[in-house]
Amino acid sequence: MSPIRPSQQYEAIADHLRTAMREGELNPGDILPSEAQLCESFHSSRGPVRQAMATLRNEGLISSGRGRRSIVLEAAETESFDAILSATSWLSSHGIEPGSRTLLVARQPAPADIAAKLEIGEGEPVVSLHRLRLGDGEPVLVERQHFRMEYGRHILGMDTDHESINRGLQQAGLNINNISRTLSVIPAPDDDAQLLELEQPSALLQLEMRTFTHAGTPVACMDYRYRPDRISMGMNNTRGNPSPLWVNVHV
Incomplete structure (x- = not known):
């Protein structure tokens, strides 16, 4: 690492x-x-x-x-870099008590879409983590993360209901240097709606993220799905400086 x-x-x-x-x-x-x-x-x-x-x-x-x-x-x-990486840090920074309910943590073969995002071969082992994230005991987002095996192996022995994954990886010596994020609005799948206590039909804010080392090696890919009534976003811009936000339109 x-x-x-x-x-x-x-x-x-x-x-x-x-x-x-x-x-x-x-x-x-x-x-x-x-x-x-x-x-x-x-x-x-x-x-x-x-x-x-x-x-x-x-x-x-x-x-x-x-x-x-x-x-x-x-x-x-x-947002601090740690708050982007970690829902625990993000919620804590807003004075909200973070919580987790782990639904899956396992080593499994990477399907084609995950393998492409992690730049590994299809079927190579990854560590997958699926959690419901809570704020002050209320459901905020459904979190799905997939780690390259050399990084994810550190997660397998962690208490993923109570420990910060990001903090644990830092303690193991992992240096995440940069992040790519894409935000979309999607119809809520029934399983996510049930976890987030939403009536159907509903929509979710989906944040897809990839993290990288300083050398550009992918560490993990994430899919976060938020209750839309529990998150808002904003940013300031100044003339003469490019915006870190990009906006596409699909018609």
Whole structure:
């Protein structure tokens, strides 16, 4: 497995500024310190400072500047990388008590669609995990995860009702570096509707995700299906910076 990568300096600078915004030290409309001031505060060259500022612009937290010092935009919630990876971290970050009911955890041969997503041969072994995720005891989403065997083997001995899978994999030395997500709306299958306590016909928000190591090796593919009345999403954008959100239309 890849060793866990230490945080880079630009990440530390960006984290410091995010914390200042969250705790009210920097408020909407405030002008951020200049590049020179940030370089001095963090004993940094201009490169990491500029990368940190670009990160915050892409997150919609600060204005684009364009020759002027950036200002703090209206507060917008952002997801930490761990909250994207882990429903446990995501629910906890919103002050909600996470819970799980494991429906399946097993080693099994990969069907063609899962094998393609994990870039392995059809029929090769994977570890599959199927859980109902709860928030304060209420059903929030149905979670299906499939891991390449070299990573998923660590899950087989875990208490998947009570332990964080992401935390367990981190402790085993796995470094997940990047994530790809696709959001769709789908009709609720009867089994998912029953688990989520929905009357039929209903629709679900489906989030399909793939995770990768720093070397680009797929770790897992996930299929999360949310009760639509228990999730909302949003993002800020600034002119001159590409949006991390892409939108397709199917007619």
